[in-house]
Amino acid sequence: MEKTWNNKAWFMVLPVLVLVAFSAVIPLMTVVNYSVQDTFGNNEFFWAGTDWYVDVLTSDRFWDALTRNLIFSAIILAIEIPLGIIIALNMPKKGLGVPVCLVLMALPLLIPWNVVGTIWQVFGRVDIGLLGRTLEALGINYNYVQNPIDAWVTLIVMDVWHWTSLVVLLCYAGLVSIPDAYYQAAKIDGASRWSVFRYIQLPKMKRVLLIAFLLRFMDSFMIYTEPFVVTGGGPGNSTTFLSIDLVKMAIGQFDLGPAAALSIIYFLIILLLSWIFYTVMTTSDAQS
Amino acid sequence: MARIDLEHIRHAYGAKPKSENDYALKEVHHEWNDGGAYALLGPSGCGKTTLLNIISGLINPSEGRILFDGKDVTHLSTQDRNIAQVFQFPVIYDTMTVYDNLAFPLRNRHVPETEVDRRVKEIIEMIGLGGWAGKKAQGLTADQKQKISLGRGLVRSDVSAILFDEPLTVIDPEMKWVLRSQIKRLHKQFGFTMVYVTHDQTEALTFADKVVVMYDGQIVQIGTPAELFERPRHTFVGYFIGSPGMNVLPAKIDGSTATIGGETIALNFRPEIKSGAKTELGIRPEFVSIGREGMPVAISKVEDIGRHKIVRARFADQPISIILDEDGEIPAEPRIAFDQKAINIYADSWRVGGEA
């Protein structure tokens, strides 16, 4: 079939392009601009080339934060994806239970990030928080302000509580789209519970799982508000993720050059990893 | 390889059925003989799929019992009933190959792999997908998928019964014919009890020893094709079987005469009719003759369909169809007569009267 080329079509997308330019491209280019220059104030800038990039990439501070990010995202994905699938599989398919479950699932998603942070910050406090006090009473030594492990556990539990619902809802949408006839055929064919999951449910969830995986990866990799509110990056630097480090650098120390370079690197890492995940997951899909 | 008894089965999909209309199956009490080939015929929504699902155990009936060879299986799961079922819409396992799809029901039952291979290869040839064994089932066309669905039903040779729910709807006519005779052959070879749902009366009539006609959640008649044709138990069977269907004309019955409009027709028996019932006379178009003698009709249309002509006419202000031989003539002032032996009388849609 001949493709028709119509140059007028470009005018149609122009408004969107302008909008995207103002909201994304221009701010991004500003950051790029900062990242290659130096300043001593007075709005005077000097060309710095790739110096800031070299600085950032050779600093331990960057690699430590990046490692923390990667570990955090890996843990989050390893918990939330399977947990989300399990919950979705066990949700009712019809009846009064459906709206009840859906509302319960949606609730955490409706709460703003900083509120979630505040809730858990208070909840986990040893002096007044319900969780902190309870654990204390049970004889478990828990203090997220002083103990790095406790701080991590708190952040992970909080993120699981906040975002597993998203995975659940996406999986559930995939599951309810499976016609009854498939389950009936599976019964006739004598399929086990595992086979039903492996050959009917999982294939139907594959697409939504890809979306869930990418969303949760990007989101957890960019986590900022919750650790900022709950731990402030501490104790020590144990919960200082790239985003927190970035803000410290840019706002706290006003090192615009390195901060801008870090932003660009951060951005490229997310882009690269998302692209890799997407490619790997879609090509494995095409093969199987 | 089992006789199946359905004892007073009723089924409603809603939780608390209030009226008779809430039942998808009103009352089915019927025995399917061991090794019998039954065609289940009926209009959309009459409960055919519901009945099959009850037999296979996918649905638990609201009331009644199911027996296999005299053993109560009402509460047994589908897996424990050892029944194969082919669904109305193709169900395939997308991520598996064609071969694995067909092997799936066998492997789930731990059939030895050599036996699996033998059965699958036989079936795969039979459904005409020989060259496709290693292909992923995902990209296949609708009729190929339906063939796989069918194949998964046929691959188990030791089942008690196979239930087919309109398995050949999306398959082209020539292949349909081939598959139909293959199914017949397998039926002869293995002797499973077979229930075959279809919309298509020619398919039903050529396929089965017994045809079961369902209407509005009930089985209205079970019989050989000839019985259904000559003695429809319900006016619906009259309409549904035959082309065109039976003429059903409102009639007043008095002793052994029927009156339609101003015309009186003598019957060869005395129907016993409860007072107040709505009475009708049924006569197949094949048994109405046109000539110079008899009752006057007004011809509205003649359709020539090759071997014979279908005459559409009005008789006593009712539409009536008449089948005429290819070389049959219609006189200037046509009159019709009914073959007395072929007249059926209906009270409230059910056939009445003896065979006298």
Ligand SMILES: Nc1ncnc2c1ncn2[C@@H]1O[C@H](COP(=O)(O)OP(=O)(O)OP(=O)(O)O)[C@@H](O)[C@H]1O
């Ligand atoms: N899962 C269900 N829930 C509620 N009602 C149902 C369900 N399945 C079928 N019904 C109703 O039960 C009646 C019988 O349906 P069934 O599917 O058995 O008909 P069918 O004879 O197989 O029709 P078709 O020829 O269209 O397949 C219909 O009125 C239908 O609307």
Ligand SMILES: [Mg+2]
């Ligand atoms: Mg049906």
